[in-house]
Amino acid sequence: MMDLKQFMDITPEIAEAVAGGKPVVALESTILSHGMPYPENLKFAGEIEKIIRAEGAVPATMAVIDGRLKAGLTEAELQRMCEARGVLKVSRRDLPIVVAEKLTGATTVATTMILARLAGIHVFATGGIGGVHRGGEVTMDISADLQELAHTEVAVVCAGAKMILDIGRTLEYLETMGVPVLGLGTSDFPAFYCRRSGFGVDFNAKTPLDVAKIAKAKWDMGLGGGLLIGNPVPEEYAMDFDKMSEVIDRVLRMADEAGVKGKDITPFMLAHIVEETGGDSLKTNIQLAFNNARAASRIAVELSKL
Ligand code: PSU
Ligand code: MN
Numbered sequence: 001m002m003d004l005k006q007f008m009d010i011t012p013e014i015a016e017a018v019a020g021g022k023p024v025v026a027l028e029s030t031i032l033s034h035g036m037p038y039p040e041n042l043k044f045a046g047e048i049e050k051i052i053r054a055e056g057a058v059p060a061t062m063a064v065i066d067g068r069l070k071a072g073l074t075e076a077e078l079q080r081m082c083e084a085r086g087v088l089k090v091s092r093r094d095l096p097i098v099v100a101e102k103l104t105g106a107t108t109v110a111t112t113m114i115l116a117r118l119a120g121i122h123v124f125a126t127g128g129i130g131g132v133h134r135g136g137e138v139t140m141d142i143s144a145d146l147q148e149l150a151h152t153e154v155a156v157v158c159a160g161a162k163m164i165l166d167i168g169r170t171l172e173y174l175e176t177m178g179v180p181v182l183g184l185g186t187s188d189f190p191a192f193y194c195r196r197s198g199f200g201v202d203f204n205a206k207t208p209l210d211v212a213k214i215a216k217a218k219w220d221m222g223l224g225g226g227l228l229i230g231n232p233v234p235e236e237y238a239m240d241f242d243k244m245s246e247v248i249d250r251v252l253r254m255a256d257e258a259g260v261k262g263k264d265i266t267p268f269m270l271a272h273i274v275e276e277t278g279g280d281s282l283k284t285n286i287q288l289a290f291n292n293a294r295a296a297s298r299i300a301v302e303l304s305k306l
Helices: 012-019 040-054 075-083 092-100 109-119 144-151 167-176 208-220 241-257 262-276 280-305
Strands: 008-010 024-027 058-065 068-071 088-090 105-107 123-125 155-158 181-184 203-205 227-230
Touching (some): 008 012, 008 109, 012 024, 012 058, 012 109, 024 040, 024 109, 024 280, 040 075, 040 280, 058 075, 058 092, 058 109, 068 109, 088 092, 092 144, 105 109, 109 123, 109 144, 109 155, 144 167, 167 181, 203 208, 208 280, 241 262, 262 280
Parallel strands (some): 008 068, 024 058, 024 123, 088 105, 123 155, 181 203, 181 227
Antiparallel strands (some): 058 105
């Protein structure tokens, strides 16, 4: 058995909640360090934790700080992740390097799932997941998030995938990997800023209890791996599909001209989309993440009762 304490610090509040079978919701830090500007990200980080508490669950923001895996951050640590000076973006392949070299990094969906599983947490709220990039059939740029969903027992609540990705191929990949893709009250997989992508989900799970039952069935049968829950952005914060498609095409061309590749593509796209929409996309991003935190908390509450 691995000695968890050798690598990981879990706050007493989170450790006690997990041990007592109480609802806990994991949160990622890449959305803070590489997904939103400072200081808006710091305000967001505080508020999303409050939303989870208001639903009766315990928030667990994940990060790697000076080589230590962290479940639950202090205010000073949150501040550090949000200022993001020298904070790396850490996916699965980067994890052993930052740990051994005692570096500091923000966790992606993939690494947040890994840390959640180590801490015994089964529900995670994020904004959008990584996926198969447009042109991925040539570049092979496929986010490690998809492999993690295949293997790690965490239910991930997201607002779908951005149109910077090839949503069709992302869903095909998830099917191949055996990952159930559920809609929360929708039959259409959401497209992050927009409520609909035009691609269907595997099942419209009408309530958080339905999601919890499906997750429990998967894990009780020993199927392992994760589930992806698509929760559409609330109508009043949704953006116009055609307008966003235009913005995203423009920003994709900018990335191409600037020669941006690999792990830098998503942060580049996010920053320029905020600029190109005059900050509107940031408002939407914040609200859809809050909405996911609420849904994830309710799923965690239901799971804790099953
Ligand atoms: N999509 C977003 N916002 C984000 C990310 C994706 O709308 O902040 C982040 C998440 O942390 C996700 C990561 O796990 O980007 C995917 O990066 P890559 O494609 O390099 O795996
Ligand atoms: Mn990539």
